[in-house]
Amino acid sequence: MDMDWMRLPIGEWAEVVVDWMTTYLDGLFSVLRSIFDGMNEGLVWVFMTPPFWVIILAIAVISFFAKGWKLAVGTIIGLLVIVSVDQWENAMNSLSLVLVATIIALVIAIPLGILASKSDIASRIIRPVLDFMQTMPAFVYLIPAIVIFRVGVVPGIVATIIFAMAPAVRLTELGIRGVDKEVVEAGYAFGSKSGRILRQIQLPLAMPSIMAGINQVIMLALSMVVIAGMAGAGGLGQDVYSAVQRIDIKLGAESGLAVVIIAMILDRITGGFGNRKRKATGPRKVAAADSTETTASVPAKTA
């Protein structure tokens, strides 16, 4: 049966758009390419220059402050396992890619989330776009990304940014919208500006939700590591990819395990920062006599 008459040439349109972009926006894209490349190179340099144990200690210290000594110990053991299976260099490459992609994704996503929380119209426009970005199979982004940015680490970063950005936007919007309306109203009632209310009330109170979004972005970015490896990004993804091609169980297990270890460490660290209990700003002088006196005097007045 000939159905040609009702075929929509969406593929052709996409091609036209990408062609147009490579022709006319080449300048912009080469600037972006050098920025992303530069950031990645810089981070790789930071991770690779000192001996591995310095980096392990540094990450362990961060884990300690995020959650405590148990996580710090776990981090050291996990990273030593990566070193022992000779995946350290790949792991640091992948870590750089994930961090660069995450930072750029957040720089775009958090302001978008704030915008969506302030304006219903913006929210209604942004939501389907996010759905599209998140559900379109991530491989598909690679094709135009490779065309536009050429093989290397940059198409991997770009595809990761697009794929991983959505939860940060959503959870930022959700967090800010979820802040107690009366508290925000109190800010306005005392004559505060809306920018100041955002900084002093809405963002701090939305922080747990925003941190959950950041955590999700990092996890999604890690899941993109393998796909980025297919585009020539190197790192753990490349080893996983070549293990699949060569049916190399040994290499697959080792590089896959390294991805899992990195993912768990990053998840626990960001989760730890998200749930951290705030501390009193001043010295907590709850001298026993002091507090009992106050509590006692309150009901006393009642009677």
Place this chain on the structure above:
Amino acid sequence: MSQTEPPERAEAAPAEDRRRPDGPAIKVENVYKVFGRRGKDAVRRLKDGDSRDQVSSLGVAAVIDAAFQVEQGEIFVVMGLSGSGKSTLIRMLNGLNDSTDGQVTVFGSNVVGQQKTELRRIRREHLSMVFQHFALLPHRTVIDNVAYGLEIQGVSKTERLERAAHWINKVGLGGWENHFPDELSGGMKQRVGLARAFAADTDILLMDEAFSALDPLIRREMQEQLKDLQQELGKTIVFITHDLNEAMFLGDRIAVMRDGKIVQVGTPNDILTDPANDYVAQFVQDVDRARVLSAADVMERPQAVVAANAGPRAALRTMRDLQTSASFVTSRDRKLLGVVFAADVLRLVRKGADTLEGALHPTPAFVAEDQLIVNVLEMAVDSPLPVAVVDAEERLVGVVPRVTLLAALASTTPETDQVDIIVPPDPVSTADINAALEATADSGEVSR
């Protein structure tokens, strides 16, 4: 980070420069608030006489044609059930809700349609707010919460912490400065809310159901504290509540709202004794009158009163004429000296004494004019005589017989021609009195 915030100096004026003009603190003229996109159309039709339901397709009319003034230094209560538009109305006073139509002025500054910068200035200088669910900043300590208004006003950190500490002590939370709101009980949280509003040092406090979320004992305590603070500081307070007893206790004047309209504005006594319509009447029938009406509201003109210098014979005659067995005694400047009983006076007359001094007893029960009748009740139970009402100079201004008390509580109009001293079993007969008066009669005095 929040502490080093640059103060909004350009807009802030130091407290001493604020000029408080004469005239009402808040003036509300024919304001309307209709939620919905076609609010203006709805207002036009409401003005033409359409009802709230008739314009419901255009929007929800929350406030319809409200008009009142709040004088400086008074507690103005807006009372109504939920959905009556009272919370919307209070938010129109500081521009948190924009009015669809009409005028709101705060110390002469227009609020409706005002520019944001100017609106923020008005809020900082004139209006602070206390919220039903406290609305404390949960990520800040008690002292930083209390200092919040001052921080927005651009007061330096040392000064605002000092002033905040002062207010924390004032509301009885000394020692809790560095705790977080979630460590406090509801009553304590609202004390923080109150301290925050007072610390901002604005002329007007807007209180939106401020005590409704508290349990009854704490609520009563907070009401009393608020009244004390108001008397001490002379702030203007607009207080929203659905609790009529609270309205009656706090309010110098009360506006009763129903379905977006203000149905009556008046003193608690006006509302109670002269309700504008059946709705208000029905509303006030559940009020605990004993806690609203004062002795001055219900007292009657004292009849059984004798002047101390008139002597025993005049006193005895007055009591005989009024058919009572006791009488209040006042000095020449109407100060209440005590009471005398007929039997004692009769003895004096028989002895030929010429002053009442020998028979004078201290007044068994007397109250100040502004005492609530709940306090008069107790005395009336114990006293054989009506409760005397005295003014600040201890002058006898009225009496409250038990009948009057009962009538006031039952909200019926008492029979005012009732003799104000209820006669206890009378040990002295009229015949005895007449005999004694005649026996001691001299040329100047002839018994009737």
